[in-house]
Each structure stands twice: as C-alpha cells, then as structure tokens.
Amino acid sequence: MKIYISGPEVFLENAVEVLEAKRKLCEVYGHEGLTPFDTNIEEIVPTWSCGYRIGLANEALMNVCDVVISNITPFRGISADPGTVYEIGYARAKGKRVFAYSYDTRSHEERIKAYYGGKTEPDGKGFERGVEDRLTIENFKMWENLMIDAGVAESGGSVQIVLNPKGPSDFGWIAGFEICLKHLSGVIV
C-alpha cells in the first residue's frame, strides 16, 4: 500500500533524514512511503504562492495514497500540529485509512486541564470549564478533539499512544510510526 507520512517532523532541522527513515520502515513492512517533500517544487521561498503550491502538492500526494499515518503529538501547545490535523480530515474524507500516534501519554482532557493550570470548575451540567474563559473542557476519554479520534476510528485506523523515554517533544523518534505500521500490516492486532 501507499502511505502518506504526515506530521510536524517536516519542521525539524533533520527533516529529510527522519522522513527517509520512515520511508525505509514502510518498505520493511512491504509498503511504499510518500513524504510531504515528494513534490516537484524545486525551491522553497517565503511567499504565499509557494505555500499554496506546497499545500496543493501535499493534497495530491494524499490522493494517490491508500493510508495516512500522522504524528499527532502536541506541537507548540496542547494540540496536534494544525497542518497534520488538516491532513487527517482530508484523508478521512477521501476514504483513506488513517492511523495516528502521539508521544504524549496524557488524554485530551488532561492536556486542556494542564493548559488552565488547575483553574477549572464544574458548570453543573456535566462539564468542567475554564474559570476565566468559561470554555467547555471536552471529556470524551479521547486523545484529541473528538473529530480526530472519531474520524481516525471510522476510517479503519486507530490512535496509538507511545511513551517516548526522551519526552513527547522528540519529534524525530520514529517508534510511534512503526507501531502504526505494525497495526496496518497485521503484525499487531
């Protein structure tokens, strides 16, 4: 199967190295990995039109894949990288199978509560809310916003949580990607 490799590791200084390692892992399990860099865009320049072309090229790569495997480890905050989340929604709507993994072992609810630093309170209607902003704290026993967990599950994939000894921000670690590959390939069921 063709697998689109999705996640914020494109922002790493050694992004190419990490993505090539994942591509090789795909081969080990009998699949073909495509990375967000597999486009015909020769030069990355800081313009809107370049960003636009990258976005459309990445959509085109997903279109030819059967599966998307996304790193949803919280990125610069308490939630997954928004580019990765877009790709999960896109792939789900295109009927692709989507697997996701995170190196943060806290639930979505726990991460939101950490964001509020304990300043939450029950609203008397079944939800906790931030004391100051009065926003609902989702408590569906999920790993991310419900759209992501629901879409991934319904696509035939799953969310895998993997404890990284180096901590959740070690985006270059590829063990989570391999766990998803194992599930996809029936090595783990």
Add this chain to the structure above:
Amino acid sequence: MKIYISGPEVFLENAVEVLEAKRKLCEVYGHEGLTPFDTNIEEIVPTWSCGYRIGLANEALMNVCDVVISNITPFRGISADPGTVYEIGYARAKGKRVFAYSYDTRSHEERIKAYYGGKTEPDGKGFERGVEDRLTIENFKMWENLMIDAGVAESGGSVQIVLNPKGPSDFGWIAGFEICLKHLSGVIV
C-alpha cells in the same frame, strides 16, 4: 446554499445562542445554516462512544452542506481549534467551498514568533528556527499552517481577518462569520 457553521464556539457557555444567531444570519443572506448541534444525539455523556457519535454526526452534516464557514481564531494557544481544522480539511476533500475567519490580526509567522518569545534565529537556509527546539518557523505570509490557507483558497473560499475591538478571544462575536457570508453571497467581492 446549505452552510455548516464550524468553529470553537461550540465550547462557549452560550453556544446555542451564538450558533442560532449565526443560523439567522445565514437566512438573512438567503442560505440555510446547519450547526454542529443539529444531530439526533439526545444526551451528551462523557464517554468515548458519545464523542465518536458526535464526530460522525458532524461529518454527516458537512456531507449535506455546500459550504463550510470556520472560525480559525487561535484557540487555547497559537493555532486554530483542531476540531475546526479537521473540518476544514474534511470539507475541502469533499469538494465543499470553505471560508475561514480569524479575530487575530497577527500572521501565522508572528504568532509562532510570539510563542518563542523572541528566542528564534536564522538557520542560514532561509528559515528562522526556535533556538531551543530548532523547529522551522513557517514564513509563507499566511494566516495559518499552509495546508489550511492553501486548501481554503483552492476550495473557492478565502481567509478573512477581522479586528475585534474586544480582543481575539471573544469567540461569541459573529462579525467574522458575517464577512464570510457577504463574500459567499457576492455582497463583497
């Protein structure tokens, strides 16, 4: 046209009120608004299966809509609500027209730099990076991660930035939604 009303205002204490106000605005412009609450889920309980059912119900609502209008104002951090971003990717892949608005007038790049509190430096290859985490700071002159700006533009919609006098966190304000409605309806071109 049928419009799916997407954004983090579902988390507000007065979510129903805000969403009904947006639905009425849709009618003013000759459209039909659908909200994420327009499902047949009678009771919201804190279980995975309830979250799953909500997610699939919201996908089904988008499926019957022609247009999605999303509030991408940064939510609990420097980026849009991940549920909203998922919906943008999903709608884009389904061929819907997607409009987005934000009440934060800073670019994506400016918000990321604020996240680093000035601790960024050029990497000598055209990008700035966080000094500590060495992650690329996207600089494509866009409002969000490039997947979102590119997908919205290619769908036939646009990203609208609206200065809210009360500040960007006033998620109940509906002026940004109306600006998108005006663009959709040809009142602004």
